[in-house]
Amino acid sequence: MKCRVCGQDAHISLRSYNTALCSQDFISFLEKRVFDTIQKYNLIGNNDTPIVAVSGGKDSLSVWHILNKLGYKADGVYVDLGIGEYSQESLAKIKKTAEGLQRKFFVFPIRKIFEKGIDEIAKVMRRVPCSACGMIKRYAINKVCMDNGYNVLITGHNLDDEAAALLGNLLYWKEEYLWKKSPFLDGHEGHLSRKVKPLFLCSEREMAAYALISGIDYIHDECPFSINAKSLTYKNILNNLEETSPGTKLQFIKGYLKTIKGIEEKKRDISYCTTCGYPCYGGTCSMCRLLHRFHIKDRIGFEEWGSNLDITQKMMT
Ligand code: SF4
Ligand code: ZN
Secondary structure (H helix, E strand, O other): OEOOOOOOEOOEEEHHHOEEEOHHHHHHHHHHHHHHHHHHOOOOOOOOOEEEEOOOOHHHHHHHHHHHHOOOOOEEEEEEOOOHHHHHHHHHHHHHHHHHHOOOEEEEEHHHHHOOOHHHHHHHHOOOHHHHHHHHHHHHHHHHHHHHOOOEEEOOOOHHHHHHHHHHHHHOOOHHHHHHHOOEEOOEOOOEOEEEOOOOOOOHHHHHHHHHHHOOOOOOOOOHHHOOOHHHHHHHHHHHHHHHOOOHHHHHHHHHHHHHOOOOOOOOOOEEOOOOOOEEOOOOOHHHHHHHHHOOHHHOEEEEEOOOOOEEEEEOO
């Protein structure tokens, strides 16, 4: 097979585009796809201050790498879940990437703050780890944004993540979540940053190839709590469909984007936490209630790592 662009030997076949590319042209293709997505959906503007939510995995480290390569000067934020070696290795990969990019990043160290890892916190909350994790991550990352002037939060969600989530929401007709699958979610000035997903149209396989060819050093292990995640089942179903009909995932998501264009988002009345100002649906937000339960209101904070990787610790009330 020959590269469609240069005619040399191709290294990756892109069946959903009915084409094949060499490594170099694939990198250009993918970076252009990310750039075009940002432009088409107005994800990041010239006056924005973006930050990437990094996990240490291929998608978040790759999008961080691509954005800085494209000239968007983005810093990083990581929530350290305190899951033993997995979290330590993730942090090491993030430090290495930050050093290469010469960008700073923030760490929200759950075990230092709560003196417990995410699994133990979840038990106290009587939730499953992923539910507790989602709540804490959303809050912690937003706090870093609000306290440091980042108005756009970038996540590494890729086409497979979005298609699996959309399938799950459709199967159970979770109408309240359906509108959330667009490439951006509006923020609330002074309370919540805008969220954007520049990898929305890039598949898991394409991102793995990008990370490999670009030499991005990421953690290959998945979070140990992801084993029973329903999203993996949905991804397998979609991969089977993709195998027989290449391009299915892309059509699914593009069709969805067209469909929701004119549909009014069903908004619930939002208010702000009376303690911290975070958007919530009444009274005190879940995080403030959790901090109250642990008697640690004064210990919530994050660590800031400069591009020279010297650590300074900030604690905020
Ligand atoms: Fe958090 Fe669950 Fe994802 Fe692990 S799998 S990072 S616990 S949401
Ligand atoms: Zn609050």
